[in-house]
Amino acid sequence: MLLRCRTPLANFELDIDVSFDARVTSIFGPSGAGKTTLLDAIAGLRPIADGEIEINGRTLYSSARGLNLSPQQRGLGYVPQEGALFPHLSVRKNILFGAERHRDIGNAEGIGIDHVLEVLEIGKLLDRSITELSGGEAQRVALARAILSRPQLLLLDEPLAALDIALKERILPYLGRVRDEFGIPMIYVTHNLTEVLTLADWVLMIQQGRLVTQGIPQEALRSAHTIMQIPDEQFENVFTATFIEADAKAGRTRVRLRSGTELFIPYLPQPANRSLHIRVSADDILIGTQRPEGISAGNVIAGTVHRIELIDGQALVTVSAGEEFFVRLTSGAVTRLELKEGTPVFLIIKTRSFRVL
Amino acid sequence: MIFSVETWHITVFSLAVGLASTLVILPFGVALAWLFARRDWPLKSIVETIVLLPLVMPPVSTGLILLKIFGRRNPIGQWLYDRGIEVVFNWKGVLIAMAVMSFPLLVRSVRTSFSEVNPRLEQIAATLGASGLRIFFVITVPLAYKGIVAGALLAFSRALGEFGATILLAGNIPGRTQTLSLAIFNFVQTGKDPEAYVLLGITVSLAFVFVWCSEWLLRAGKKA
Secondary structure, X not given: OEEEEEEEOOOOEEEEEEEOOOOEEEEEOOOOOOHHHHHHHHHOOOOOOEEEEEEOOEEEEEOOOOEEOOHHHHOEEEEOOOOOOOOOOEHHHHHOOOOOOOOOOOOOOOOOHHHHHHHHOOHHHOOXXXXXXXXXXXXXXXXXXXXXXXXXXXXXXXXXXXXXXXXXXXXXXXXXXXXXXXXXXXXXXXXXXXXXXXXXXXXXXXXXXXXXXEEOHHHHOOOHHHHOOOOHHHOEEEEEEEEEEEEOOOOEEXXXXXXXXXXXXEOOOXXXXXXXXXXXXHHHOEEEOOOOOOOOOOEEEXXXXXXXXXXXXXXXXXXEEOEEEEEEEEHHHHHHHOOOOOOEEEEEEOHHHOEEO | OOOOHHHHXXXXXXXXXXXXXXXXXXXXXXXXXXXXHXXXXXXXXXXXXXXXXXXXXXXXXXXXXXXXXHOXXXXXXXXXXXXXXXXXOOHHHHHHHHHHHHHHHHHHHHHHHHXXXXXXXXXXXXXXXXXXXXXHHHHHHHHHHHHHHHHHHHHHHHXXXXXXXXXXXXXXXXXXXOOHHHHHHHHHHOOOHHHHHHHHHHHHHHHHHHXXXXXXXXXXXXXO
């Protein structure tokens, strides 16, 4: 995919020039960075002064060649932040609205309606009116409508932003399933780090209309340069884990990370496919230089310090313990513990500090 | 019986021509309202002002302009006359006067209801492959239909009340161009007060029903 786009906005200029090729590309950045403008430009809903947009080898826009395909001709699926369901049509009519799109514009491979309904679990909602849907249901319906138009590319504009935290955590797995089941490439706009780490293979971080960095999310977003841009509450570790066993009485569930490291997380009954995403804030992990005894925390993991970055009195410590854990300390703590690259350490994490996505 | 054949005839004639005038202006009004609400084009504000003029100009002045346009001395009037269409002093004149006078009310009401349709919905419909025409008829019009119906009702009520432009363009000819408003004027002038009061009752009732329906629709449109 090629994205070259220059256009003036109210307070700054949007000036992006990137090419990338990923299943899920996340455009990450703070509110007002120009993310939605960029999506609108890709979808053909907003004129751009100068640039070129090419998706899957097909040029959608080129100012040099005077080419500008209409939104209809572009064959993209767009899920805007507010869902934008047609309020006077039933759920069924909404999701079938784009289903008759011509095959040679849309995605050649057929996507079955039943399959989409099943993946998004909206089969039961078909005859409802849009006004009767909850926020999470409405977003799934909007997603289904875009997928069933069989697009070349899905554009998702903060699809979870309007939902509360509990609902976000319930919808996020659906997006993962859409990614895995339908093979439609996605561009996913968000200002939430967890969503990037959970869903994306590639991230473009933009700020004030310009590209700050790009790369594989785990790496690109952990450089000292970008870290300061991320709000505190989103400063998290996200892992893929496999369910092992649940103990309701003890209030905990045992899971295994890809590296084999086992962890205790708060109790949750066995999920349908045993695979889950868990997260823990970088501020909720303690570091000890000796194995602690007689503490309440359920997880003590041995590892070694991999990297330490100091910024403005904060220390961002990467610890290798099978997986890379990211821990935020004060610079004072690093000095006191004499932490250096290669120092053997123990990570101490309360069971209840883990959240399941 | 005061409700004579004559009153009956006048009422039906007014309703029929009023309805015809509303139906004639409806497609043009809806199209123009959409152009006002959704498109930018050169001289748009000038055209908007011209369309609204009959709303504020003395109806008699509008009637005089229409008389000049459709009179046989004007090329347009002559052209129509040569094709056997005579507008002045018959029911077609009534229809044209009603149409011109009620057009601004229709356009204003429909324009407002189009502007209240979230343009994001139309954009998303476009990304889903819907043509401009399909977006208009499947998304925009259904979402604005209450405003469109309310506007049509308002235009119809205005048409029924038309007096100044009608009397200049079509005259006040009993049995040919006499509408409710013209007849009331006539009855009062000739001292036939009881007949005038019957027609007065009819006009008040009709106006009440139409305005009430129109307001109800606009309120319901806001809630949805």
